[in-house]
Amino acid sequence: MRARACLAGLGLAAALAGCAQAPAGPAHFTDAHAQAYVSQHGARVEVQLPKGPLVSAALVIDSATATAAQQTTDQMTANMSGNGLLGLAVTTAVSAHSGAGALQRKAQAAADTDAKPLASLLSGLPMDTQLARRYQAAALAAGVAPGEGAVVARLAITPRIILSADRAHFVLSSDVRLEDIAGGALYSARVQVGSPSLRRCGADCIDDGQLEQSRVDAALDACVNETLRLVALEISGASAPVGPERTLRYVLDGQRVVERGRLLAGSEGYLRYLALDGAVKAMPVALEAQAMATATNGRP
Amino acid sequence: MRYRASRFLFLLILALAALTGCAHTQKPVGLDPQFWADTKPVIGVAMGPLPPPRLALTGNQGLIDLAINTAVNNTLSTAVAGWGTDDFKALPEDLAARLEAKGFKVKRIPEQIDLSKYKQTSWREGYLDRDLSALKAQYGIDRLLLVSVNAAGAYRSYYSVVPTSAPTPQVGGVGLLMDTADNHLIWYKPFAVVQPAQGEWDQPGYANLSNAWYQAVDGGRQQVLAPFAP
Numbered sequence: 022m023r024a025r026a027c028l029a030g031l032g033l034a035a036a037l038a039g040c041a042q043a044p045a046g047p048a049h050f051t052d053a054h055a056q057a058y059v060s061q062h063g064a065r066v067e068v069q070l071p072k073g074p075l076v077s078a079a080l081v082i083d084s085a086t087a088t089a090a091q092q093t094t095d096q097m098t099a100n101m102s103g104n105g106l107l108g109l110a111v112t113t114a115v116s117a118h119s120g121a122g123a124l125q126r127k128a129q130a131a132a133d134t135d136a137k138p139l140a141s142l143l144s145g146l147p148m149d150t151q152l153a154r155r156y157q158a159a160a161l162a163a164g165v166a167p168g169e170g171a172v173v174a175r176l177a178i179t180p181r182i183i184l185s186a187d188r189a190h191f192v193l194s195s196d197v198r199l200e201d202i203a204g205g206a207l208y209s210a211r212v213q214v215g216s217p218s219l220r221r222c223g224a225d226c227i228d229d230g231q232l233e234q235s236r237v238d239a240a241l242d243a244c245v246n247e248t249l250r251l252v253a254l255e256i257s258g259a260s261a262p263v264g265p266e267r268t269l270r271y272v273l274d275g276q277r278v279v280e281r282g283r284l285l286a287g288s289e290g291y292l293r294y295l296a297l298d299g300a301v302k303a304m305p306v307a308l309e310a311q312a313m314a315t316a317t318n319g320r321p
Numbered sequence: 322m323r324y325r326a327s328r329f330l331f332l333l334i335l336a337l338a339a340l341t342g343c344a345h346t347q348k349p350v351g352l353d354p355q356f357w358a359d360t361k362p363v364i365g366v367a368m369g370p371l372p373p374p375r376l377a378l379t380g381n382q383g384l385i386d387l388a389i390n391t392a393v394n395n396t397l398s399t400a401v402a403g404w405g406t407d408d409f410k411a412l413p414e415d416l417a418a419r420l421e422a423k424g425f426k427v428k429r430i431p432e433q434i435d436l437s438k439y440k441q442t443s444w445r446e447g448y449l450d451r452d453l454s455a456l457k458a459q460y461g462i463d464r465l466l467l468v469s470v471n472a473a474g475a476y477r478s479y480y481s482v483v484p485t486s487a488p489t490p491q492v493g494g495v496g497l498l499m500d501t502a503d504n505h506l507i508w509y510k511p512f513a514v515v516q517p518a519q520g521e522w523d524q525p526g527y528a529n530l531s532n533a534w535y536q537a538v539d540g541g542r543q544q545v546l547a548p549f550a551p
Contacts, residue, residue: 079519079520080519080520081519082517082519087489087515087516087517088515090486124487124517125487186519266405268408268535268538268539270539279535279536279539280532280535280536281531281532281535296528296532297526297528297531297532298524298526298528298529299528
């Protein structure tokens with residue numbers, strides 16, 4: 022009986038301990054023949070909506086909340102000390118519902134609520150056809166030749182819209198895969214582009230949080246265009262990382278963002294970088310040091 | 322009987338006083354605005370040795386539990402050990418640049434100042450409990466601006482073999498500015514940053530967790546840099 026309980030405890034621990042890792046985004050790679058194939062045969066852009074929700078919001082767990090939750094957990098485990106298997110069972114159950122164990126779930130619930138206004142704004146539109154039209158137009162504008170013959174490359178895109186931590190802008194995350202006629206991968210990446218602000222009156226006033234269809238449309242267009250510009254650059258091989266991995270700091274809509282990554286060449290109004298998780302990112306901002314230098318130089 | 326109870330109570334109070342009275346904690350000292358008025362003193366800027374990032378498994382664990390948990394977290398421990406600390410290494414240069422911009426004479430101290438290697442002095446509120454006065458003559462400095470990091474990496478708490486928290490990056494230390502003539506503290510700012518991963522922590526390569534580490538380091542940097550903002 023005791024051995025079986027121990028085994029169950031170990032199994033539970035292994036399940037909780039992170040033996041199974043979360044799924045990664047698509048691998049980031051460009052085949053050397055990608056550009057030649059697209060130039061020769063053209064590419065057909067296909068947009069597929071994600072299996073999950075199209076609109077979500079980034080999880081926000083701040084440092085102070087995490088510390089407080091950890092203290093609750095520590096206090097609870099201290100109280101349970103010396104209670105053997107009973108303590109183990111109680112700690113597991115309580116940890117899942119309070120303290121540090123509940124942090125992620127609470128953040129997820131808050132994110133789901135925050136995503137609702139934007140999700141309901143877009144739910145009235147046929148997003149699959151709208152997004153397909155946007156991506157196709159952006160591909161043309163970015164110089165990706167359209168495919169018309171029997172042999173053609175397939176540019177499959179799965180978009181997701183993720184509201185940022187400040188909820189004032191979103192990130193358009195596109196899983197992009199370029200395939201030849203046989204289904205062989207020529208290019209694969211997750212491309213994430215930050216939108217301009219969704220606020221109606223900028224950063225200098227307090228707005229009511231309502232979203233305007235025209236602002237959301239404009240933001241979406243800007244993100245789709247930048248996504249395809251980046252994809253075209255990547256396929257052509259002109260967007261290689263420059264310099265080593267470093268901590269990138271920038272301010273996006275009043276919110277300071279710190280992310281580790283490698284800068285990419287060829288920025289046009291966007292800060293482009295390769296993040297640690299392999300995602301290719303473009304944000305409509307300048308790096309902190311550059312922004313400071315610009316502000317200083319611009320002073321009278 | 323009553324006498325014995327009183328004596329026991331007296332001894333208990335004495336023991337408690339002895340046990341609690343030993344630990345002195347220096348309270349944070351804010352930077353006085355007057356500091357900026359006197360730019361004559363030469364300020365040495367230095368960094369303490371940086372502890373390598375490591376994964377700390379905390380909580381109620383027996384020896385066997387700890388062995389199991391250590392084995393389960395082996396890959397994670399290796400990832401944590403590989404996290405960079407270069408952003409901290411750049412801190413003295415950033416501080417020096419800010420002070421120079423305000424008109425101070427600044428000297429970069431090339432050696433790492435390990436506080437534990439300096440002679441301990443009796444504790445006085447508002448004074449460093451280590452004697453660093455030798456640095457005055459050694460480097461020709463009147464004041465020392467030192468950043469000392471004493472905790473780096475991540476923690477994960479356990480009850481036996483059950484994790485009670487996700488791995489969470491943390492960094493802790495202290496930034497201080499002192500008069501090298503008498504070890505008087507002009508500014509003293511302990512910092513501790515706990516930064517959970519945003520999103521899944523257990524992605525392949527621990528991308529979100531690693532990112533949180535660099536965010537924690539940046540949080541620590543900001544706390545040290547803030548009083549010297551341009």
